[in-house]
Amino acid sequence: MAESNFKVSIVIPAYNEEAVIEPTVRALSSALGAAGITHEIRVVDDQSSDSTWAILSRLTQEIPALKPIKNTGSGGYGLAVRAGLASFEGDAVIVSMADGSDSPGDVIAYAQAMADGYDCAFGNRFSGQTQVQDYPLVKKVLNRVANQLIAYLTGYRHYRDFTNGFKGYRRHVIEVMSPLISADFNLTVEMSVKAVLSGARAKIIPNSWRDRDGGVSKFNVGRLGPRYLATIGYCLLGNYIKKAGARARQPASG
Helix, strand or coil: CCCCCCEEEEEEEECCCCCCHHHHHHHHHHHHHHCCCEEEEEEEECCCCCCHHHHHHHHCCCCCCECCEECCCCCCHHHHHHHHHCCCCCCEEEECCCCCCCCHHHHHHHHHHHHCCCCEEEEECCCCCCCEECCCHHHHHHHHHHHHHHHHHHCCCCCCCCCCCCEEEEHHHHHHHCCCCCCCCCHHHHHHHHHHHCCCCEEEEECCEECCCCCCCCCCHHHHHHHHHHHHHHHHHHHHHHHCCCCCCCCCCC
């Protein structure tokens, strides 16, 4: 049964997204409002040099749920997301993209899953049940190989989209993940793997994806490959150290 007064926060990192941020925020606000979901939209301006912040500031006059903040530390996707995770107000948080590639309808499905009691909502772009538009072929092949490897290493073999950054987590799962250390897109893997290794219960939801309507993608496969591998190793080693030598809890004596 869904919790009453359940509030969801949408964290959106944004770096030079003047071409797309307004329609993305408007679409989210409209969809969440129509669904009756209590929410905030926390866009994190990652030191943009264009008019992203000016657009967000103007939109706050129309959209009270929009609460933009600035990433005042070092720049980077992971650091911007972490700034949002350090300040969100909801019972759960959904990390989404500024470029409109993630569907507002899927955001609603994630929110409803967590309001129903799931610890996490994990999107799956390649289930064959949804539309994935204009995903580059080489990137897709590398994506499938990487996700097969992560599934094998974590033992969470029924899921194949760990690198999908579009996911939702209840507040207590975010707390269990601490500390988060990734500064780049490898944060998506760090969060996914840490959630799985913690035993969090995730609902896997087929999600749509389409290429951005404007602006320039900041994702670079060649740069991120080694960072993904290092992140997976860090998470697995940390989990091993945490559990090594632990004894099973003894039943309490009557």
